Amino acid sequence: MARNGRSSDWGFPRWRGYQGAREAAPVRLCDRAGCDEKGDCPAPKSPNNPDRWYFCPKHAAEYNAGWNYFEGLNKEEAEQREAEERGEGAGYRQAAWAEWGGSGDGTRSRDELRALEVLGLDPDADFDAVKKAWRTKAKEVHPDVRPGDKAAAEAFQKLQVSYEVLRAAEDRREWKGNSSE
Numbered sequence: 001m002a003r004n005g006r007s008s009d010w011g012f013p014r015w016r017g018y019q020g021a022r023e024a025a026p027v028r029l030c031d032r033a034g035c036d037e038k039g040d041c042p043a044p045k046s047p048n049n050p051d052r053w054y055f056c057p058k059h060a061a062e063y064n065a066g067w068n069y070f071e072g073l074n075k076e077e078a079e080q081r082e083a084e085e086r087g088e089g090a091g092y093r094q095a096a097w098a099e100w101g102g103s104g105d106g107t108r109s110r111d112e113l114r115a116l117e118v119l120g121l122d123p124d125a126d127f128d129a130v131k132k133a134w135r136t137k138a139k140e141v142h143p144d145v146r147p148g149d150k151a152a153a154e155a156f157q158k159l160q161v162s163y164e165v166l167r168a169a170e171d172r173r174e175w176k177g178n179s180s181e
Contacts, residue, residue, distance in 0.1 A: 030055050031053045032055055035056055035059060112169050115161070118162040119133040134162070141159070
């Protein structure tokens with residue numbers, strides 16, 4: 001009966017050895033001409049093509065800046081595709097931390113940016129500016145001020161929803177300790 005020898009494995013993958021290989025590991029360089037960085041970010045050479053460029057993170061971001069995921073779709077089709085992607089929870093929502101396709105510094109969600117648009121504020125507006133803008137605009141279109149005006153009622157509802165989205169986001173930031181104070 002063969003006897004097992006001592007192993008340096010211990011069952012933990014990070015403790016495993018390198019199997020005695022001492023040669024240099026091949027590193028793929030960025031496909032951008034003149035770049036000597038590691039190219040580990042694949043990007044399609046063209047839509048529906050299996051061939052890929054391999055860029056460094058800097059050049060991958062530059063390449064992706066001109067990419068329009070919704071090209072060739074009308075507004076309804078684009079919204080439907082976005083809703084399907086968000087519903088899966090895998091692809092589109094995973095990249096939301098970078099706020100692709102939106103302005104701002106990446107700390108606000110797309111819904112927050114839309115709410116700030118409704119209130120007519122910049123993406124970096126603080127919550128005091130949100131309160132002030134909401135009060136000013138809500139006074140103009142409040143149903144008590146304009147009874148029977150359907151357009152004003154719809155505008156007021158949009159303002160209300162926008163304020164609620166931004167207030168909930170501010171509460172989350174304060175709860176996590178990320179307040180701007």
